[in-house]
Amino acid sequence: MTLERMDIIVHTAADMDAAKKQLACNEYDLCFTDMKLPDGDGLNLIKHIQLHYPNTPVAMITAHGNMEAAIAALKTGAYDFVSKPVDLQMLRNLVTTALKLKHGETSQVERRSRDTLLGESEQMRKIRNKIVKLARSQAPVYISGASGSGKELVARLIHDKGPRADTPFVPVNCGAVPQELMESEFFGHKKGSFTGANTDKAGLFQAADGGTLFLDEVADLPLHMQVKLLRAIQEKSIRPVGAQTEVPVDVRILSATHKNLSQLVEAGEFRQDLFYRINVIELRVPGLQERKDDIPQLADHFLTKIAQQAGLEKPRLSNEAREALLNYSFPGNVRELENILERAFTLCEDDTINKEDLQLPADTHNHNHDIPMDDQPLDSFLGDQEKEAIQKALEQSKYNKTAAAKLLGISFRQLRYRLKKLGID
Ligand SMILES: Nc1ncnc2c1ncn2[C@@H]1O[C@H](COP(=O)(O)OP(=O)(O)O)[C@@H](O)[C@H]1O
Ligand SMILES: [Mg+2]
Incomplete structure (x- = not known):
């Protein structure tokens, strides 16, 4: 009846065969x-439809609280569950969003080019294919x-x-x-719920209502928030601080972290139940070192972008510079590549980026550090190293x-804590 009131034609089937x-x-x-x-x-019906009618999304109806069944359905390829x-x-929300899949398809021409994932390596191709599939589902992706x-x-x-x-x-950067x-x-x-709450204020869940909430650095969530978040995700509703009642919200949850979340679960620093709930589907993005073939294309892309922003001619990469980039380990991955090229762009002369302009840090990745064997205590030696790394990062990110x-x-x-500990102002 609800669907028919939405002007949707409904056919029912009594069993799988029908x-x-x-x-x-x-x-x-x-x-x-x-x-x-x-x-x-x-x-099995989900599998059947995926195989024969891949453009038809399937939603699973599950018993209340049966999270295992819901997650099994999502992993099998269900669009969503109720x-x-x-x-x-x-x-109604579920149906409205699902029906957009059909009507939205043709209007989904390439969006802003800054949002394209470059790289012709096998790994990146696979990720691009997977993105298209995952975009058609409501399953949480980690x-x-x-x-x-x-x-x-x-x-x-x-x-x-x-x-x-x-x-x-x-x-949202959960660590920040x-x-x-x-x-x-x-x-x-709600207004007046604590000192300084002078007006009602909507939270991130409300801001993302109907859309997607991206929990970045999700490993940094303190345990007490993990409990609340799990509840919000499971109940699909939230209670603003100081409010008497819950508000329903319709958000898709995506999350990410550079940390090893399953290890944190084992160490008791991340809740197993929340991990289970957000990690229905895992997508691993390989570091730049695992796909060196992508470096030239990415470098070219960033140089074009940087030059355009500056309104200047795009510089050329000398062969030596190109070689140096290919041999560098990029602990900071694509972001570091972009930073290096930005700096090189401001340093270079005659529209050519030479190896020196890249100012690549001496790669400590493959060879051992020269550990001084004098009487400097280990702690202070490590402290110096830490200080140096932090100062470098601060410089690179313009403080x-x-x-x-x-x-x-x-x-x-963690950074704030270390700055304090090391006495960096
Ligand atoms: N494959 C790629 N193609 C184009 N730009 C990329 C690619 N991967 C990363 N970037 C760019 O590199 C920077 C860092 O990426 P980001 O998604 O913020 O990394 P992470 O969230 O893993 O720290 C961003 O400016 C992003 O647009
Ligand atoms: Mg990030």
Whole structure:
């Protein structure tokens, strides 16, 4: 009845056999299936549709609280799931978004070119294919990979190529939100709920309503927020700080971190249940060192972009410089490549970037450090090294601490802590 009120033509099938027959005779924009069918398992129906009618999204109806079934369905390729008793507003949201898949397809011409994922390596091709598939689903995706490898870009593309493309994509760096403000940042607050709350304020979930919330550096979430976040994701509703009632929200969750989240789970620093919920599908973005073939294309792309922004002629890379880039290990990955070229662009003369302009740091990756064997205690030796690394990162990021922390692959809080410890002002 709800669907018919939305002017949707509905066919029903009493069992799997009937469903297969109907699928063979009609073209459907969306299919709902129960988990247990009289003559089989709903998961098999998902597989059947994926194989024969890949353009028809399937949503699984699961028993309330049966997260395992829901996740199994998503992993099998279900578009989304609804749990019983079905909340009609959630059902309407799901259907509206799913139907956009069909109508949105042709309008999805290449979006802004800055959002394209470059690289002709086998790994990047695979990732691009996977993005297209994942964009058609509502399943939570966990993107792993080193800092600067392109995780955020991948998340944006999953959003941009899917049915939520015209709705907000809201990224949040979980390590950069101060602890005290975290709950209010995520869920919003009511006026007067704490000192300084002078007006009602919407949180990130509300800002992302109808769209995608990207939890960047999700490993940095403190444990008490992990509990609240899990609840919000499972219930699809949130309670603003100081509010009496919950507000339903419709967001797709994407997350990323450069840390090894399963290790953190083992160490008890990240909740198993939240990990399980956000890591339904994992997508690993390889570091630049694993796909050196992509370096020339990326370098060319960044030089074009940098020159355009400066309104100047695009510089040429000398052969020696090109060679040096190919031999460098790029601990900061694509972001570091971009930074190096930006700096080289300002340093170079005669429109040619030479090896010296790149100012590549001596690669400590492959050979051992010269550890001084004098009487300097280990702690102070390490402290000096740390200081040097932090100072370099700060310089590179023009003293933007958030950016410096990213470069170093640590959270904003960790950087603040280390700055204090090392007495860097
Ligand atoms: N394959 C790629 N093609 C083009 N630009 C890329 C690619 N990968 C990363 N970038 C660019 O490199 C920078 C760092 O990427 P980002 O997604 O922020 O990395 P991460 O989130 O993994 O730290 C961004 O400016 C991004 O646009
Ligand atoms: Mg990032």
